[in-house]
Structures are given as C-alpha cells and as structure tokens.
Amino acid sequence: xxxxxxxxxxxxxxxxxxxxxxxxxxxxxxxxxxxxxxxxxxxxxxxxxxxxxxxxxxxxxxxxxxxxxxxxxxxxxxxxxxxxxxxxxxxxxxxxxxxxxxxxxxxxxxx
Amino acid sequence: xxxxxxxxxxxxxxxxxxxxxxxxxxxxxxxxxxxxxxxxxxxxxxxxxxxxxxxxxxxxxxxxxxxxxxxxxxxxxxxxxxxxxxxxxxxxxxxxxxxxxxxxxxxxxxxxxxx
Numbered sequence: 001x002x003x004x005x006x007x008x009x010x011x012x013x014x015x016x017x018x019x020x021x022x023x024x025x026x027x028x029x030x031x032x033x034x035x036x037x038x039x040x041x042x043x044x045x046x047x048x049x050x051x052x053x054x055x056x057x058x059x060x061x062x063x064x065x066x067x068x069x070x071x072x073x074x075x076x077x078x079x080x081x082x083x084x085x086x087x088x089x090x091x092x093x094x095x096x097x098x099x100x101x102x103x104x105x106x107x108x109x110x111x
Numbered sequence: 112x113x114x115x116x117x118x119x120x121x122x123x124x125x126x127x128x129x130x131x132x133x134x135x136x137x138x139x140x141x142x143x144x145x146x147x148x149x150x151x152x153x154x155x156x157x158x159x160x161x162x163x164x165x166x167x168x169x170x171x172x173x174x175x176x177x178x179x180x181x182x183x184x185x186x187x188x189x190x191x192x193x194x195x196x197x198x199x200x201x202x203x204x205x206x207x208x209x210x211x212x213x214x215x216x217x218x219x220x221x222x223x224x225x226x
Binding site: 034036042043044045046049089093097098099100101102103104 | 115144146153154155156157158159167169201203213214215216217218219220
C-alpha cells in the first residue's frame, strides 16, 4: 500500500545550522509529494509541494526535490532559526486520494 | 480570504456518547477531508466529501461518519465514543480543479477528549 517513512526525532540543532529531514515514500502510482509543518496548538500548514520527478518545491528557505530513482523527498534548509521549531510531516497523495502522512519529525532549534 | 474553520475547538465527552464536529472550508473549495491525529497512530485519513458525496474513505469503523452540505460545509459524527477516540480531528479543504495535486489546506482542529 501507500506509505511514507521519515525520521521521527526529535532533531535538535543550533541556530544557523543546516537542516535535513529525510523522507521516503512507496512508489505506488504517481504521487504528488508535500511537506507540512505543525506549530504547537495549531493545524497543519502546507510548506511546499512537488508534483513530478525532479520537481523542486521551495518556500521560506526550505526546499525539497522529488527523487523518483530513490523514492525520496528530503527537506532541507541552509540556516535554521529558532522560529523553525515545529513538527514537520512528509505526505504523499495520488489523484484525489486522502493524504498519507509520515509519523512527523519534531525539530528543536536552540539559540 | 478566510481559512478553514472548525468548531468547536475543544470538546470533552463521556464514553458512549456521540459527538458532531463542524468544518467550514475555504470559500470556493468543494472538497473537504477529515483526519484523526493521535500520538500513537499519527495522522490518519478518515474520509473525503466532494459535492455532498463521500468520495474516499479511510480504514475506520462505521461509528465514524460524515456529511457535506450544499454550501460545502461538512460535519463528522462519532457515535458510541470510546476512550481511544480522544484525538485532534483535522479538517482540510481543497479546490479540486484539474489537474492534481489537489493541495489541501487545514483548519486548526477540534481537540476531542473522551473520559
């Protein structure tokens, strides 16, 4: 079936460090891929998306590239800030199916 | 443009009771999906409604049901509540105009506690 696997953390980094959060997905169908972010006490916010192989999604300094050959969609940011502390979810969706989410990665940025 | 709104934000119910949660999608969005978020199971898809019809359904028991009205607003109902139904219930809406992907935008959620 459809599944998404991501590192769960918590991931603790110092401010201005480089961030990578790994995400892999099952290759069933031709999924679109997403990263969502959830701040404490809030719902999910769409961070970025990619719809086909080699697409790069980017937003707010974050980026991720749809890698079909490795079935991956790793999230990266060159210099993290304390305000980036949140839980990040990788997700896939095929057509109009429901989103399939990873377990979420708790990111903690220390000043 | 107003985002997805959910009411109520917090709810406490007793085992065996039933509950109804409400969701108003972003204006112009015709699809509404519901998700359950728990610490143990993470985010799980419940069902999706489009033009008042259930289009997709996740793997949840029949105690979980929903409906969508002609103005695209949606409600979900959980009957005979169990302790394990305690969760954050998230609603998401999308425009669903071709082509995909149909980006989903989430509301703040309803925190349900079953005692």
